[in-house]
Amino acid sequence: TQSTRPQRILGAVQQNATRGDPRSVVRAIDQYCRNQEWAMNVGDEKGCILDSVVSEVNPATVLELGTYCGYSTVRIASLLPPHAKLITLEFNPEFAVIARQVIAWAGLEDKIQLVEGASGDLIPKMKEQFGVETFDLVFLDHWKDRYLPDTKLMEECGLLRKGSVLLADNVICPGTPEYLEFVRSSPRYESQYFKSHLEYTKVEDGLEKSVFLG
Ligand SMILES: O=C(NCCO)c1cc(-c2ccc(F)cc2)cc(O)c1O
Numbered sequence: 001t002q003s004t005r006p007q008r009i010l011g012a013v014q015q016n017a018t019r020g021d022p023r024s025v026v027r028a029i030d031q032y033c034r035n036q037e038w039a040m041n042v043g044d045e046k047g048c049i050l051d052s053v054v055s056e057v058n059p060a061t062v063l064e065l066g067t068y069c070g071y072s073t074v075r076i077a078s079l080l081p082p083h084a085k086l087i088t089l090e091f092n093p094e095f096a097v098i099a100r101q102v103i104a105w106a107g108l109e110d111k112i113q114l115v116e117g118a119s120g121d122l123i124p125k126m127k128e129q130f131g132v133e134t135f136d137l138v139f140l141d142h143w144k145d146r147y148l149p150d151t152k153l154m155e156e157c158g159l160l161r162k163g164s165v166l167l168a169d170n171v172i173c174p175g176t177p178e179y180l181e182f183v184r185s186s187p188r189y190e191s192q193y194f195k196s197h198l199e200y201t202k203v204e205d206g207l208e209k210s211v212f213l214g
């Protein structure tokens with residue numbers, strides 16, 4: 001029977017990465033997706049920008065919206081301080097099954113909590129169910145039409161504090177025009193665009209970093 005692209009990505013990790021070595025997991029996925037078949041991981045070029053923002057924020061609590069195969073989940077978690085926690089939300093159960101195995105291969109289960117479900121349903125439950133106060137960093141990489149409604153929802157649920165950083169993938173390709181307009185025009189955010197390219201291609205894309213001003 002036919003394997004899926006996420007299954008083939010997991011295979012590349014199990015074949016080429018060292019158990020317990022997150023950076024080798026990141027490298028194995030990038031090599032596979034650059035040389036064998038494209039996949040929608042944030043990738044190595046935008047990944048370096050992600051790394052620099054994570055290192056600058058040095059977050060104790062991270063929320064990732066959109067896990068896919070766990071590439072950015074592992075990339076972020078590998079940079080977190082000892083007791084920091086990352087919660088990642090994934091709607092697609094097939095993606096979640098693969099991501100759990102990629103996260104396990106990297107040895108990062110203790111830092112990462114993967115929750116299956118719709119972000120719009122799970123965000124209001126963050127405080128009561130997952131014991132979260134506020135998020136220091138949010139990485140938005142899920143359905144592009146959910147970036148804006150979920151950002152408003154996080155504000156309403158009191159999950160953002162003065163200085164919380166939102167980092168959004170794909171603001172050019174596939175594009176998130178309403179989200180971009182909102183964070184760039186709202187007096188409650190200080191936004192900055194990091195120009196880059198769509199993962200593994202020469203197509204323009206970029207990350208938008210937006211600091212919540214409270
Ligand atoms: O949909 C995306 N993510 C949510 C998945 O549940 C996504 C899509 C693309 C992409 C796809 C098709 C194309 F032609 C160009 C870009 C890229 C990404 O980085 C993404 O995150």
Ligand SMILES: [Mg+2]
Binds near residue numbers: 041141169170
């Ligand atoms: Mg993306």
